[in-house]
Amino acid sequence: MQLSGKWKILSWTGALVVLLIMPLFLGKYSVFLLSLLAIYALVSLGLNLLMGYTGQIAAGHAGFLAIGAYVTAIFTANFEWLPCPVTLLLAGTISGIIGFLLGIPILRLKGFYIAMATLAFGVVVSEIILQWSSLTGGDDGFSVPAARIGGFVFDSDFKLFYLIIPVTIIMTLLAKNLVNGYIGRAFIALRESEIAAQTIGVDLAKYKTIAFAISAFYTGVAGGLFAYLITYLSPDAFTIELSIDFIAMIVIGGMGSILGSIIGAVILTGMQQMLAGLLDLQVLIFGLSLIIFMIFMPKGIVGMLSDLRERFS
């Protein structure tokens, strides 16, 4: 069943309008939480491009998030006149370049060895932040100045919402275009069979490193937004656990799906927020629900939905 073009546009516009006017009816904390959800959705999207589409297991995305966050913090603190979209772009680009460089040695690795290498990358990044304290503040942490464009300062969660949500929407649309285009098809070919992909003319080295760079770019931009929203950075924020949470997001939502990335980020972050009040019980419940997800929805929520559709149509 295909929706007609008119309906498609209408439903998307409806969703967009609801999203954009939501802060008017919500408490400050909820607006903050929505922004945080959007940031994690962006990371999850970046990770899904690499893991879900290209099949490269990456267990160090907290590292890219940290790079994006610290680049943004340092640039905002030292060059106040820089408009924040430029800073965010810089954060994404620097993170992307590092992702590209990381991708090169990883070309030689396969499967779980890639996971090991990226895991190590995440640890190295937080160690560098810790040791390079003249630049990053080390353990003292880094207090991030407010984002600004010219004279306009994003100094409240309400204002930041209107920076974070548009960036997220634009980047989601870009990702959608990307995966539907030549690059996206090359990624998927790579994931399904490297040999087959090569025989049809996909340059393995090129597309693997591109996947790393794009994924790191997305996570870097998310890191920049993260810095603006949280306003205080310290190495404690970017742990292995956080990298694992990101993987959990795309596994829950659905590997190789844009919508799945967003659903996964919303569910995982929402669940953590709801469970935070259960204190010591929350770890148990969180773990159990992950197991339940794995047993009943091995392909994630989006995978389950499409399975259901096939069964009933």
Add this chain to the structure above:
Amino acid sequence: MQKLRYLSTFGLIVLVALFLTVSDVKAEVGVTDTSILVGCSNSFSGPLVYPGTQLVNNGLKGYFGYINAQGGVNGRKILTQFYDDGYKPQNAVANSKRLVEQDKVFAILASQGTGPVMATVKYLTQNKVPLLFPFQGVPLSGQKTIFTSFTPYPNQSELVVTWLVKVKGFKRIGILYQDDKYGYTFRDPGQKMLQKFGLKWVAAESYKRGAKDLSAQVAKLRKANLDAVLLVATPPPGATFLKEAHKQGWKNTRIISSGPLTDEKYINLTGGVGEGVWGLSLWPDPVHSQDPAVVEYREIMQKYGKDRDKTPNRYSLYGYFYAKLFVEGLKRAGKNVTRESFIAALEGIKDWESGMIPPVSFSGTNHLTQNSGFMVEVQQGVFRPISGWLTLKEGTLVPLK
């Protein structure tokens, strides 16, 4: 499929909106005629889970349970709300915003961990929410709405060094420290203090966070022929150091454990090789002390403590003590309490006797609860006092009590 997708996106957004529209209205922030709400973000998972659960479940909830059973303060029951941050600063920020904006707490009480606490300071200060007695040792002063708790780490280091030199006559003092901010807050003030006496660290060795092997450091420090070595570490490497020193047969140097190492859990980790270690204690022994106030703490914890593990310890004692101090402030602020009147009431506290630590005094410029400690020695697995309460006033040791 397409329709399903759009519907589910739309449904998702509506669902999130419903999730979030939980609003409640109160006349005064966190205060009603019959209740007052306080809370914090703390560690209920992650590396500091034991301190976090003990501090909150037994300490805070235990003492407030006891007070509420007596009818509360000025006719108000004390309600609490806590969230887990797992020692992650970003979660601590989210939780604090939730406490302030959604739950509308009167104050943030006894949150834990340098990173998570520091991440919330700017936000809480801007919104004029009192941040009371966070459990961390980095000095935080100059804010009207912030009251800090125990003797800051730099002061602890100065106190111990002065005592070693002035009272024990030690000259050759060394240090093993963790190579990060925590380690430096002991190393650098200690060095300055030593310089005042014409001395310096004779040997200074460091280790990286999470190090498993300290044999090289032990060997080097041993060669330096020291009178005493300050051990600035977290419990697992601290215990490793003691075991290694024992293995290498290092006997002629006194080991002095610092900061949070003066703790029963850590001594248990060493498997009996902690005998003879000295340390600076900020609390009377929660398990063995027969001081009436500590006996009362143990009784109240047994009856009102909420954790499965009710063994007395320094973290639940911390929570208990600061819950008591909070209640004292609340009593003094009277029936018409506001955040401002509460802060004024705390600032009015002079020589408040707790029976646990030296008398507490605050003022308009001094928001530090404790700046003292006493030296202890591990004898048969228990910290026994070997000095009275001490503090430093302008560089000289002053006995207290």
